[in-house]
Amino acid sequence: MRNVEMLRHISIGQYIPGNSVIHRLDPTAKILCLMSLVLAVTFGKSYGTHLILATICLLLVRKAGLSVRYVFSGVRPALPFILMVAVLQLLLHGGQPAGDTVLWQWGILRIGSAGIQLVAISLFRLLELLSLVSLLTNTTTTSQLSHSIELLLRPLDAIGFPGHDVSLVFTIALRFLPLLAMQLETIMKAQASRGANLEAESAWHFVRTTRRRLALIVPLFLNALRRAEHLATAMEARCYLRGGSHRTHLIRTQWRMTDLAFTIGTALLSVALVVMDR
Secondary structure, eight states, X not given: OTTTGGGGGOOTTOOOOOOSHHHHSOHHHHHHHHHHHHHHHHHOOSHHHHHHXXXXXXXXXXXXXXXHHHHGGGGGGGHHHHHHHHHHHHHTOOSOOTTOOEEEXXXXXXXXXXXXXXXXXXXXXXXXXXXXXXXXXXXXXXXXXXXXXXXXXXXGGGGTOOHHHHHHHHHHHHHHHHHHHHHHHHHHHHHHHTTOOOOOSSTTOHHHHHHHTGGGHHHHHHHHHHHXXXXXXXXXXXXXXXXXXXXXXXXXXXXXXXXXXXHHHHHHHHHHHHHHTO
């Protein structure tokens, strides 16, 4: 079951303690920087823009003291599916935009320069978004994320939007990702020890692997519901109430010049990259 052990190494949602510049940034500033870079990743259309964004993501990961291999380890289980979608997108790219050069065609299947660019940009976006989200969750604790999201959503309380509840649900869901991965690994090993055949001949046989692992869905969901029930009971035992406007915080963060510089610099860079592609 060595191919199952990678499930516990999901990079998103795991906090890695450190003392880097990224770790010391205010959590709210990190979220605002993430939003700015995500907008640039989403609206960037050229190779140059995404090469710049990919370089920035790698530099930020290294600056935070994280391993690049660890950050991208979450892509490995889904790599066959990602490559299959990329191939279909390349061969079945609809239409022929202006300036598109057809490199190969057979019936409805066609490979052109526009299709290659679309696939390359899509893969760039996937890796960049993964690195940015991992960077945020690996350098920020769950409580800091919850508090910062609540601060960002607090202005919406005036129109009745439950900002505190939304931030709590978001952070709990983020925290459950690695827990569910470890639970899935435990269930697979338990079933394999009882003689269940959960292995596929190759990692590329994802259809066969999915069919064999359908039996994992029911116990995984039961465990997730049981864990959610225990969490709700624990919150009720601690007199937790909805809303959160009456709650105080033990640790209050304060913005510094570094936080302001990072936020403004990231916003200006993102705007410049988006304008460059217009």
